[in-house]
Amino acid sequence: MDEGPTMGGPLSGTGAVGMVPKPSGAVPLPSDTVPLTASDPIKVGNYQLLARLSPGGASVAYLAQASSGTPPVVLKLAGSRPTGGNRLRRNFVDVAGLKMPTWYAAKVLGKGTHDGTTYLVREYCDGMTLAQLVAEDGRLDPVTLNAVAVATAAAIVAVHDAGQAHGNLKPTNVIVALAGVRLLDHGLARQSGQPPPRPADDVLGWARLVASAGTGRQLATTAAESTLDVGNLDRPIGPLVERALSADPEERPSARAILLGLVSPAETGGTGPRWRRRR
Numbered sequence: 362m363d364e365g366p367t368m369g370g371p372l373s374g375t376g377a378v379g380m381v382p383k384p385s386g387a388v389p390l391p392s393d394t395v396p397l398t399a400s401d402p403i404k405v406g407n408y409q410l411l412a413r414l415s416p417g418g419a420s421v422a423y424l425a426q427a428s429s430g431t432p433p434v435v436l437k438l439a440g441s442r443p444t445g446g447n448r449l450r451r452n453f454v455d456v457a458g459l460k461m462p463t464w465y466a467a468k469v470l471g472k473g474t475h476d477g478t479t480y481l482v483r484e485y486c487d488g489m490t491l492a493q494l495v496a497e498d499g500r501l502d503p504v505t506l507n508a509v510a511v512a513t514a515a516a517i518v519a520v521h522d523a524g525q526a527h528g529n530l531k532p533t534n535v536i537v538a539l540a541g542v543r544l545l546d547h548g549l550a551r552q553s554g555q556p557p558p559r560p561a562d563d564v565l566g567w568a569r570l571v572a573s574a575g576t577g578r579q580l581a582t583t584a585a586e587s588t589l590d591v592g593n594l595d596r597p598i599g600p601l602v603e604r605a606l607s608a609d610p611e612e613r614p615s616a617r618a619i620l621l622g623l624v625s626p627a628e629t630g631g632t633g634p635r636w637r638r639r640r
Contacts, residue, residue, distance in 0.1 A: 391487075394424055405475045408436055408482065424485065433485045434470060439478050465516035467536075467543045486545070488538025491574055495532065500577035503595045509535065510571045510598055511623045512542035517567060517616040520544075521560050528558030530566025532573060561610035567619065568605035571598065597622050 394412035397403070401423075403410060408425040414435060425436040470482045491509065495501065501509065513535060520527050527534075529546060536543045572578075575594045591602045601622050607613050614622070 390424065397423075402438075402475065405436055405438065405480055406473045406482075408434065410436065425482070434482050435467075435485050436480055436482050438475065438480045465512045465542060465544055466519055467545050483545075486536040486538055486543045488536045488540075488543075490533050491535040491537055491570065492532035494537050495574055495577060501574045505537075506571070506575045506594075507598065507623070509537065509542055509574055510567075510601075511620070513544055513567055513570065514616055514620040514623055516544035517560075517563050518620050521563070521616055526558040526560050527563045527566070530563055530570055532570050535570060559610065560616060561613050564605045564613045564616055564619065565610075567616070568602045568613075572602050572606070575602075597625060 390412050394414060396412060397410060398413075401410065401413070401421075405423075405425070407427055409427075411424045411426060411433070414422040414424055420437045420439050423436045423438065425434050426432075427434070467486055468484045470484060472479065472481050474480070489497075500506075513530070517527060517530070527544070527546075530544075534545045536545060572591055572594070575598065576591075591599050591606070593599070594602060601614065601619050605613050605619065
């Protein structure tokens with residue numbers, strides 16, 4: 362999970378049991394963070410942990426800060442559960458070594474170990490997840506949808522050019538902010554004992570999240586895809602989504618072909634992107 366909604370509310374100045382007071386000069390905490398618990402570390406490496414951004418699982422995401430006055434970051438700590446395992450720790454190491462030459466993917470800032478557990482640090486993106494935006498406002502207007510489609514396609518091209526696949530493209534892994542769109546958590550979906558994600562899987566994931574944003578419908582199954590009318594989506598998005606939803610991976614366009622198709626001249630209409638800041 363990422364900077365999307367979690368199960369808690371706003372933090373007070375001192376937090377819950379087991380949480381130390383916020384350091385002086387710390388950034389204001391978003392309302393959808395949850396307090397640190399007695400089992401959470403207070404500091405990891407050079408980073409002071411401020412709150413949780415996810416309830417736990419294979420990894421736990423924290424809002425953290427290197428020192429007073431510095432920008433907040435997201436620190437992901439590999440969990441102790443078997444689902445975290447060596448594969449997740451290797452993923453953290455692999456992703457931290459990637460140089461992503463794109464503004465559209467959340468920047469990985471570093472990695473380290475804490476009490477023998479690997480952690481990953483990336484930039485914090487202040488905004489709403491695509492899932493939140495669609496849940497609150499319904500389907501996106503054509504111009505905003507085009508901006509989301511282009512940004513996510515550009516991020517996927519960069520991931521593929523780095524020799525990786527994202528493997529977990531979904532609306533909760535896309536942040537829509539005042540500054541634009543960011544794709545989160547590239548390369549962290551690989552699981553032990555499972556085939557590695559392929560670029561064609563990312564293309565399918567891109568089509569699902571764009572179709573969901575453009576229609577206001579959630580796509581979780583092949584059956585749902587087969588009943589979806591993407592013909593109502595403006596060109597060039599509609600035809601590209603339709604091709605990318607093909608059940609045959611060989612028939613799906615590459616991410617680069619999608620990006621080139623999106624940036625071709627097209628009439629989208631609308632009044633402009635509606636960038637939103639998290640409430």
